[in-house]
Amino acid sequence: MGVGLSHLSRVPARLALGFRMDLAFVLRSPALTIYYLAIDALLIPAVGGATFLLAERLAGIGPWSDWQVLFLLGYATTVEGILSAAFTYNVSHISRRIGRGQFDHLLVQPQPLWLTLVTEGFAPISGGAALVTGISIMAWAWTGLGLPLTIPWIAAFTVNLVSSVCVVLSTMFLWSVVAFWAPVAGEEISMNVHDALGSLGTFPLDGIGGAIGVGLVTVFPAGLVAWMPVRALVGVTTDPWGCLLTPAAAALIFTIAVPTFACGLRRYRQTGSSRYSTFGHRR
């Protein structure tokens, strides 16, 4: 089966459907939704609260000023916000679908799998709280930093932001492949990977050198969630190529993730969610 790019024209209709369903879901109980969104808006940036408080207390962390740290936190929150608004739980945690034998439901849909994965998790309202908070924090930090709002900067910012989302999603999918072999364990691992990316992603990692430092931008790319791109965007580094590192790494991780996931998918074609696997599915 080909990639099926002819299906691209169906993306808007699928996203509109996601919006409609999300709106209906949210409006079933407005009070509950406000409560839920408020908690989301508070808790997601709270992950980086300690980093920000340290930066405030010490007037910065290493080469980072407190405003730069705040921008870093806003950026990391925005990445998480995009994930929760555009790739909700069942897509970003695809291991859940695999681990529970629900992947079958994706395969009986008459559209390429990529189209399902790109559109099925679109929930911009219920998942949008972190996005709004992240953008607000970034905007606040941006005014404090006095960054120029030029077209090259906006372009660099947008490309890096999309790349960071791509890094997180690709990494999640890479680890989720484990679920094709060990369904339940794969689900747990994927959760922990997400948590670790989220918490480590809010730290300025300049002090970490050597193998761990390299590992954090390669094997376990928490440094690409916010640290590496924001360094270049807010001028912590003056390296002219700094803005290209995250997009390049994202392209590489994505290129590894796609065939790896396809390999897991081939395995699923052989075993499915039968009860005869060595490590069974959740039922």
Next chain:
Amino acid sequence: MIGEPAVVLTGVWKSYRQRERGSTPSEVLARLVRPRFRTIDALRGIDLTIGRGEVVAVAGPNGAGKSTAVKLLSGLLAPDRGTVRALGCDPVRDRVRYVARTGVCFGQRTELWWDHPVASSFDWKRVVWNIDRQDYARSLAVLTEMLGLADIWRTPARELSLGQKMRADLALALLPEPELVLLDEPTLGLDVLAKRQVLEFCRTINEARGVTIIVTSHDLTDLEALASRIVMVHKGEVAFDGPFSGLRATPGTGRRLRLRTDGLRPVLSGARFLETRDGAHDYSYDPSVTSLPALLAEAEAQTAVLDVETHRPPIDDVIAGLYERWRAT
């Protein structure tokens, strides 16, 4: 068989490899060093052809390979050997084109959106299956009337009863008006009324639109009224393929004889005693071996026979008898 084949399975093998686990620490350690595997042959070179417009029941004991067969036909699994062709497609290679023309309903799982009203799942299906709005309205009107969806249309899926969920799932599978419908245990856990509704509906769409239906179920009494053909799978092979009447005629399935006597239970050499209930004694006998008059003469020689009933056994009993014989061999 009606028309050209809807499904052709040729020499299909499907095996699973499962690691054997140890139950004691020493066994676990030993298996870490030297792992042991067992191979489960779910399907062993199955050949099967199903014509368009047929309703076929696939039955067999647990672990016989029924679900594997349905998954192969759904395009969820690829065969290890052999070929699967359905509606002229390879279900795995031509997945997108193929699943657009099939409807799949897994009785133990739901395709409904759990936190949304039933209506939202149908809207979702319309968009994802790219169903034209006019076709959608027509199909939905028919399904709503036949499966009584109106009363659950605004109810969130998580609040539906098992029967309501099954009705909604079935309607969802049939919304795009598929040519081939695969139903895996569609009556599981349903009450008598819900079961009847589901089966009636299947019969109607088969008769009205010539939809090919392949259904797996343990409720064979109900399926007998629906399916024209039954395929019995045992240990991954087709053990029987034909009409239900043919299954009843297999040696050893027998007929039932009920004798009401003045109290004494006659011992019949040509029949097997089953049970005594409410003063009536039930026997099973093979009419090809023993004639009914001979049995009655034998009974009357021992006691006064007040009433006689003979009937064919329920299909479930026939199947249970087959399973028992298979297990013994």
